[in-house]
Amino acid sequence: MIRIYNTLTRQKEVFQSITAGEINMYVCGPTVYNYIHIGNARSAVAFDVVRRYLEYKGYNVRYVSNFTDVDDKIIKRAQDEGVSEIEIANKYATAFNDDTLPLNIKPATIRSRATEVIPDIITFVSDLIDKGYAYESDGDVYFRAKKFEGYGILAHQDLSEMEKNAAGRLDDVELKRKEDPIDFAVWKASRNTTEISWQSPWGMGRPGWHIECSVMAQKYLADTIDIHGGGIDLAFPHHTNEIAQSEARTGAKFVNYWMHNGFVNVNNIKMSKSLGNFTTIHDLLTIYPDPMAIRYLLATTQYRHPINYNDDTLKQAQVELDRIRTAYRNLYFSLNSGKEFTDEKLELQVKKYVQDFEIAMDDDFNTQNALAAIFGLVSLANDYVDHNDIAKKSAQKLADKLAKLMSIFGVKELLEEQVLTAQQTQLLSDRVEARKNHDFELADHIRNELNQLGIIVEDSPQGQRWHNK
Ligand SMILES: [Zn+2]
Numbered sequence: 141m142i143r144i145y146n147t148l149t150r151q152k153e154v155f156q157s158i159t160a161g162e163i164n165m166y167v168c169g170p171t172v173y174n175y176i177h178i179g180n181a182r183s184a185v186a187f188d189v190v191r192r193y194l195e196y197k198g199y200n201v202r203y204v205s206n207f208t209d210v211d212d213k214i215i216k217r218a219q220d221e222g223v224s225e226i227e228i229a230n231k232y233a234t235a236f237n238d239d240t241l242p243l244n245i246k247p248a249t250i251r252s253r254a255t256e257v258i259p260d261i262i263t264f265v266s267d268l269i270d271k272g273y274a275y276e277s278d279g280d281v282y283f284r285a286k287k288f289e290g291y292g293i294l295a296h297q298d299l300s301e302m303e304k305n306a307a308g309r310l311d312d313v314e315l316k317r318k319e320d321p322i323d324f325a326v327w328k329a330s331r332n333t334t335e336i337s338w339q340s341p342w343g344m345g346r347p348g349w350h351i352e353c354s355v356m357a358q359k360y361l362a363d364t365i366d367i368h369g370g371g372i373d374l375a376f377p378h379h380t381n382e383i384a385q386s387e388a389r390t391g392a393k394f395v396n397y398w399m400h401n402g403f404v405n406v407n408n409i410k411m412s413k414s415l416g417n418f419t420t421i422h423d424l425l426t427i428y429p430d431p432m433a434i435r436y437l438l439a440t441t442q443y444r445h446p447i448n449y450n451d452d453t454l455k456q457a458q459v460e461l462d463r464i465r466t467a468y469r470n471l472y473f474s475l476n477s478g479k480e481f482t483d484e485k486l487e488l489q490v491k492k493y494v495q496d497f498e499i500a501m502d503d504d505f506n507t508q509n510a511l512a513a514i515f516g517l518v519s520l521a522n523d524y525v526d527h528n529d530i531a532k533k534s535a536q537k538l539a540d541k542l543a544k545l546m547s548i549f550g551v552k553e554l555l556e557e558q559v560l561t562a563q564q565t566q567l568l569s570d571r572v573e574a575r576k577n578h579d580f581e582l583a584d585h586i587r588n589e590l591n592q593l594g595i596i597v598e599d600s601p602q603g604q605r606w607h608n609k
Contacts, residue, residue: 279329295376476603478532
């Protein structure tokens with residue numbers, strides 16, 4: 141039984157999918173006008189872990205996310221650089237894919253760009269106007285926030301407070317266009333012929349930011365979806381407005397479980413563009429050699445809690461990850477000298493830790509507690525290699541579980557084995573055979589051959605070991 145903290149109700153709720161075994165999940169993606177920073181990566185990693193765990197539990201997860209590729213920031217960037225909005229969007233969408241790949245973030249089932257759904261957006265906006273929830277004004281189209289009952293509930297926003305804030309942000313021209321200061325744009329008129337725009341019933345223009353997610357969630361998933369995720373800073377106004385638009389159009393509940401991830405702090409201060417204390421993943425990947433340590437740091441804090449990022453916490457993540465890798469390697473190589481018997485006590489202990497892991501993850505994806513269970517397996521592996529006759533199949537189960545649970549955190553390659561070629565694998569097993577037959581000359585010959593192929597072979601009390609040169 142999985143329990144999820146629902147931002148809408150402010151409590152942990154038992155998770156139940158709309159369709160048995162299937163989950164429709166939408167997570168807000170980046171605005172592609174710059175390289176993503178650690179805060180963006182944290183959100184992507186947090187929901188990747190959620191997705192991987194739900195898949196591990198047997199659900200088929202349909203995961204949809206967006207690239208906001210038309211927006212004020214993109215238009216400004218394009219003008220600054222003297223290129224088109226599409227060029228800026230293409231460049232940073234590619235960078236997003238390049239940066240998230242080494243972090244082992246699974247690609248979305250569907251990742252759509254706002255500019256790919258313009259006709260759907262226009263239909264959506266027209267429907268809102270027809271239903272009286274939106275109105276055209278000077279080429280813009282605004283949503284009547286107050287007409288939507290329960291506007292602001294997601295972020296616990298008070299209407300009068302919202303009105304005060306909204307009025308303070310707007311200039312006189314904008315105020316005149318709106319019936320009410322808290323109304324928000326679902327379509328923006330293009331007042332400048334050089335910026336990107338589309339023909340619409342309200343003249344040339346482009347979509348507002350919030351509308352694309354409502355459109356994509358409905359187009360690619362359903363009127364009511366199981367999970368919607370994003371950073372906690374998106375709860376208002378972005379997700380608040382998504383709810384209003386979607387529910388106004390369909391009359392159905394938009395999202396059953398709202399999930400929001402916490403911030404990344406740098407030396408305990410919130411990471412933000414304005415403070416200039418952000419690190420892009422693009423830069424970090426060039427200076428830090430092990431992307432899996434970055435992934436480990438981002439994945440092992442429970443998603444709602446802040447992550448404190450600095451050189452020390454990254455180093456600490458690396459130390460912990462290396463401890464897990466060493467335990468896995470030692471265990472893996474000890475299998476060579478394993479014997480054909482079953483160690484029931486070991487298997488029971490493994491089962492217990494796997495259970496602990498699942499209990500922790502079932503409790504709103506508590507990766508911190510789940511990590512404690514993984515370190516239980518690590519201690520078990522270390523003890524087992526040192527003190528026992530190795531029961532090959534039981535030890536193999538322990539190694540497999542360790543790798544499996546780490547893969548839910550998205551940490552792969554506990555061992556470099558995955559990158560061995562067929563030829564290298566064959567040579568390694570030939571060498572074990574040669575030593576078994578006391579043909580040490582052949583064993584030495586194979587060792588040299590492997591050396592030339594970039595593999596260093598060593599013999600230990602637990603049998604043959606290898607690593608990449
Ligand atoms: Zn969104």
